[in-house]
Amino acid sequence: MVLNSEPVVETRDLSIGYLDEYDRVWWVVIGVNLRINEGETYCIVGESGCGKSTLGNALIGILPPYAETRGIIRIMGEEIVRDDKHCYWKSRGRIVSYIPQNPGKALHPFMTIHVQFKHLYRARGLRLDDRGVAEKASRILELVGLDPDEVLDSYPHELSGGMQQRAAIAMAVSTGAKIIVADEPTSSLDANLRLQILKLLRKIKEELGITLIMITHDLVQASKNCERIGVMYAGRIVEEAPVKEIFRNPQHPYTQLLLETVPVLGVVKELKTIPGEPPRPGEYPPGCPFHPRCPFRIDKCSREEPVLRKINGKHYVSCWLR
Amino acid sequence: MPVSLNYVVKRTVWALLVIIGVIVFSYIFLYLAPGDPAYIWAGRPRGVNATIAIMNARRELGLDKPLPVQILLFIKNVFTGNMGVSIEYKQPVSVIIWRGLTATLELLIIAYLIGVSLGVLLGIYSALKRNTRLDHGLQVLAITLANAPSFWLAIGLIVALAYLTGFTGYGRVDTRLAIATGFRPITGFYLLDSLIEGNIPVFIDVLLRILPPAIIVATYPLGLGIRMARALIAETLGEEYVKAAIAWGVKRRTVIWRYAFKGTIPSLTQVLGLAFAYSLVDAMIVEIVFGREGLGSLAYHIIGKSDFPLVIGLMITVTAFYIIVNTLADILQAMIDPRVRL
């Protein structure tokens, strides 16, 4: 694996908001700076509603038109978004691909898998006949551990949840994109399938040299696959570090609390929940967004917002206490 | 995809039950009316033959038997196509109605071919241009069309055509032309018949005469098509599968037609099927205004004439048509959607 000094995905002060019926903007992602290197697996972790999917959608280029963006997104060195100028859609799907959260809904219910592959190949400009599509799709389906003869002529509802997700992964890969955003790829599956799919993602990533951006609310999953984790809270990345570092030496109080909610095999301990609720967009408190729920808050926290600072190596955190 | 007989059978049996309900209701209607049912059924006769006519009606309806038996007899008669003899036309009701039904159906089908195709196209266009001035304009047009009284539109069109082109000849076909070219109806659908016989002059004549009323009948499916297609497309465009297709780089046109539009087809089938059944009455009214033969003119000529067998026949026919079309639309809708295990 060649480690480029240039990141393949980079965002600068990226903020995203949604317009409501009265044309007010509700910011849900605020000032995010990401630098993701080629071949890396980066994981975005956070509670529900903190803006993970919004960030992911921005990277894929499928934000709805009533979304408002500020800042820059640069992918493979090419600037695709700069202050609400979406100029990316021409190559959408060829550079960044997408693994959906709920494959049952993401595959078209009225088309067989074969037909859906055909449309994907057409989109890449490949003019293949039915046999050509079947051959090409079979190779990818086998890669994701599906039996092409069984799957190709089925409708999505005839497949089980795990098979649907494998088919969706196959489609995501078949676009030829080298960067894949997976938005909670396992949250609609049961525990056993979850592990299988995670394993599959790892395998694909290694075989095809893919840069994977995983979105999840589950720290355990994040630890299984990823190299670096960004912890998101109220639209901001509040801590970012390699996996081991996060688990061994969490710096942000939110990360620490989050870790205490994770069950660890073989260790009997009291599982905690984080008191209070995450703020909703538009109700972000002034200063540090976490301070109303933070057990260690100081006066400064409610007045000034901390910025993401490097504490060592690849470990960044935004907290006044560090 | 296997169409399980189970669903089809269930749906059909239910439709049959409802049709039987309609027939029973029609009979009870006659029974509850003030006066002797036989007297009404015989067309309120006067004079020397009155007694005989009433006695005939009594026998035909089985009025000497208990009510349940009468009803069963009536149902049996209807299902065997024996709905009595029209007092006004002096012909079996089933024969007259069949003749009228083909004429009205021809009008209705042409109207729906125009209205649905145009309406759905405009509706999709409207959804794609959502919240633009064009979209708003189309929506206003659609709601106006869906609410315009068809008899008034028909009068307006007749007046306009008369002033602009001087054309006032309506009806299904120019009788002189038909006789001159030896046109003979086979199926009762004149467009089809003239094509089968290769009679192009009559075909053109029939087409020219059917177009104005068809345009009026088409206004309802046109308005409905615009509104429904727009709403349904807007819904499927928000579906996860459309989002995924976009993210995987599928082309805009493919996303719209192969993903979003395809997702709306079952619902569209059902809604437009319902509208088709509903529009039969609309077509009848338009026929009356244009002076075309058909179920409408049949009904119009017997208003105030107490031709009760024909009235009941019409009621059962129109209602049964509604039920049958609806059932077919439901079955069709289920067949299109592969998720529905029939």
Next chain:
Amino acid sequence: MTIEKSRMQKRIRGIKELFSRAWKRRPVFRAGVVIALTLLFMAILGPFIAPYPSEGWGIPPATSRGAQPPSPEHPFGTDAAGRDILSRILIGAGMALFQIAVVVSVSLAIGLLVGSVAAYYGGVMEKILNYFTETFMAFPAIIVALALNSLFGRGLMVVLLSLIITWWSWYARIAYVNARSTREMEYVLLAELSGLPRYRILFRHILPNISTPVIVQAITDTGSVLLEAASINFLGLGLPTDYPDWGVLVQNGFNYIYSYPWISLIPGAFILVAALGLSMLGDSLREEMDPRLRRRWRLWF
């Protein structure tokens, strides 16, 4: 009792809120309100502001002027018997509203009752009532009017009865669908456990809860009822020839469409605008109720 009251208030606030939100945001709704209010205004004041009231009620003038095209004295012209069409239209507005009001309110009452009873009692009752509902949904009003006409001759009763016979089933269906989802709700179960008689639960808990969607549907339907009533009257199945009803007015001009087209066309335009206004009212309310339809966006890909 207090819980009862607070829920009632909440429901009413629901409808009021719906109206005020729709008024603020939807030009279509505002247009509908303006048209509906104009109609109401015409219906109430029509007999007083009509320039020739007796002609409006259908009595031909002493010296017949014959059919005249629109002129300053007769802005909409006169019909074949010389009656002022404007006066007839003004007085006809009341007739239109009257028919709509009777038909919608009676069928609404029947439909609500049948639908909610079917949903709440379940079992055989549900099956039978649904069967009736479905059967009556198949009848078109105009055909029923034809049958009633051949039994009783022309009259107001024919219009009202035929429309009620055919409309109630649609409300029954909507009420049934909505009531079925309320049946499983917690407070209904609680009320059942507390031993309240079933019919009281029905009236106190189920009916109030399903009325908002059904009422919005009823508002939407007023336009269609007007159209169907006008068709029945136009065909000569309902109100008699001299009645000041818009459908009848169009019928009056039907024999003269080539020579005096305004006799038919002008009253018909009023039917169109009134029906349009009423359904715009209902449609925009329905869209306002359904959050999925509320989002504003454009196609972006």
